Amino acid sequence: MSAKSAFIIHHSAFAVEFTLNGSLISVEIDPTDRLLDTLRYRLKLTGTKEGCGEGECGACTVYLDGLPVDSCLVPTYQVRGRRVETVESLPSARLDPLLTHGATQCGACTPGVAMTSCWIIDHPDLLATHSVRELLAGNLCRCTGYDGILDGISAAMQGRP
């Protein structure tokens, strides 16, 4: 290996199996790949967005074994044998209340907001100890001021349109 080509670091690719949106898949990855990049660039699931790359904005939220996580902070090798769900798994009918109440504007934070919102809607018991504002605070939105999102979550939890 010449001194020059040594600068381009080649890791050995290896395969990782996990359950993605209900299907068992196997994907070749580099040990340094982030789950976010594997989803977006390898598997072409571009619904999951990168907003900050450091776990602050929540635009890349996916469910890992049913819990919302920032996929920019998850090395892909760590999801071996686990269950990952992305925004592509959400049935659109579930999102109608969010649409009706103005939960999306520019849409860049929206897939992450949709994931967290559905997770809150699916876990009403959380509201015994946390407010929706607290539960949503890991998802930054620069357009809505959050009221449209909160109204959409509230409507969905009450079974309203």
Next chain:
Amino acid sequence: MQRPASPVYSPTVHRLEGLAKLTGRERYVDDLPLEGFLWGATVRSPAPRGRITAIRFDPAIDWSQFTIADARDLPGPNTIALIESDQPVLASGYVRHVHEAVVLLGHPDRAALRRAVAAVQIDVGPEPAVTDFRVAPRPDQIQYGADNVLKHLHISKGDVERALASAPIVVEGVYESGAQEHVYLEPQGMIAALEGDVLVVRGSMQCPYYILKALRHALGRDERRLRVIQTPTGGGFGGKEEYPSTIALHAALLTLKSGKPVKIVYDRGEDMAATTKRHPSLVRHRTGVTPDGRLLAQDIEVVMDGGAYVTLSPVVLSRGIIHAAGPYACDHVRIDGRAMFTNAVPFGAFRGFGAPQTHFANERHMDRVAARLGLDPAELRRRNLLRNEESTATGQVIRDGTDRRAVLEHALTLADYDSKRAAHVRHNVSSTATRRGIGIATFHHGAGFTGSGEVMLGSRLDVAGLVDGSIEIRSANIEMGQGTLTVFTALAAQRLGLDPAHVRIAEADTARVPDSGPTVASRTAMVVGRLVERACDDLRHRLDVDQATGDALRRALRGWHEKHPGAELVGQAKYEPPPGVVWDDVRYRGDAYGTFGWGAYVAEVEVDLRTYETRVIDFVAVQEVGKVLHEVLARGQVQGGVAQAIGWALLEDCRWKDGAMVNAQLTNYLIPTSDDLPRIRVAFLETPYAYGAQGAKGLGELPMDGPAPAIVNAVAAATGADPCAIPLTPERLMEVIEGRMQNAELDVQDR
């Protein structure tokens, strides 16, 4: 006379692209399928000013794998065409700010590219830089004209000196505001590719024709071989007005050099460090008043930090000074404005465009005037708000029929202002830990381009009648979250009696749509929406069916195409100024805007005396913006604008070193989360504007103007302190309350 809002469309039409966004199906620039492309990256200046003495490429890298471009590769002039062509596409021999682009690299592997960027060393022979716009430059710091003044503007009405000399009471104040980063959630990005001999640039942008102009100029390439296409834009707020031209040129240059498609997508850190921000400002007020609170004279000096190139600073300054005296009647007004060159990353367009800065100063000052007179701040505003037939600082006579006092009273009633004030007095004597207060701001925002701007733009828009009996709106105005697609569709459907399903909106593609102007200045619904309506009328006129609507119109369209196979049927509209609008761009006199939106905002805060944190616990936003076109979208604009302004007022603190932001990450540049905000209560009053679509006025920027002064006024009411600078972070408030700072000079580090 204004009425409470009764929106035309809501809730029958939801945001058209909303479900695609919620399900993740909407494709932004970084989501587009692309094969055989290079990632592009930018090597930037490490120094604020100086001559480039060497560019060193680490010999450990095989650079033959990379496409490398610098200023010498540009086919045309090395400048970005805007107001002045002073900003290079790539620095050539000399840099004027940290992060200025110097070298471009392209490579198929993004990780390799990132390492390569770090392996290019740019050596700069340092020269004296200017990092504080408030201080007169030394001779060796002069880099623009004779005095580093990028733009000097002046407004004069009456005789301020005489009025101040005879005023019984004069109140002075100095107000400062910091930079603000847009933090659109989708970072900037562009893809360039050659399709035949046409260079196509796709990306996240507000102004496709600005980019076309910049490409034509710096690439020396005629428009037939250029095409700019907007991709769904994940937030803009002004940050994607002028800056995308730079990224488009960088991607284009790498494409021309490599022959391959090139994608440049900034990561958050690069986006925050290298792109524009809101102009920092310093505003001085000297105000003459009568003991009963009538404004006699307003003497105002506005200074803004423009940064290292002119960019849009002259027009930001212009809008800033035009709004600086607020929505008040005063016979003697003098406003002097300067935008200063500094060796900072250039400041640029940001929602409100200079007006939030001057409104912050003026509205904070009004409360300090009220305190001096012992008047309720609401009463001082009641006594001075413009009445119809009274004139603004530029002499623009307001006769829009809006009752600005009614806007204020509505806000005070919704906020329960009087009883809250009384309750706060009780709270503040009984609580040792917290103080509560309520504050107000009354303000205005001119809709559309300033002065003769709309006439000079001469916007054009087409509505095509298609073979299948549907129509297609062809406009260069883009969707970035504010609702353009929905509003245009609703306007056309309403005008022609069509089902919205039979209205399409063409992609904003310069090869297909005419130049309907930039998507800025709260102009899209009001100005361009009116063009949609008029182009619909023209389409019907060309069909010779001036009355036909709905199915009859669709039959007529299909019939026309049967008679003219393969032909295009296009209704057209070109901007026409409202009658009687006269602006003198030399003397800065006359009708600065076709119309204004008016606002009265009330903020209630709680300050924790242990942590000096300020929490906004209630917020009421009442505005008169002409006809509300879509209630959910309009309310969302206000709530989002208020949230963004709450961030500017309390949280968002750009920290600087050598004119560059050092906290360029969301970990330590904080924007409001859901848990930092109260519900933002919104109400509209309507006075339809005859020259806006369906009576609408501009809306998008107004909500940025009022929150900061309302909040800081509330903090002053709560604590008895006198804060005059934002962001009013806990650290700064502590210093104000503990009296360590004289009248809240900004903590400027090494600026």
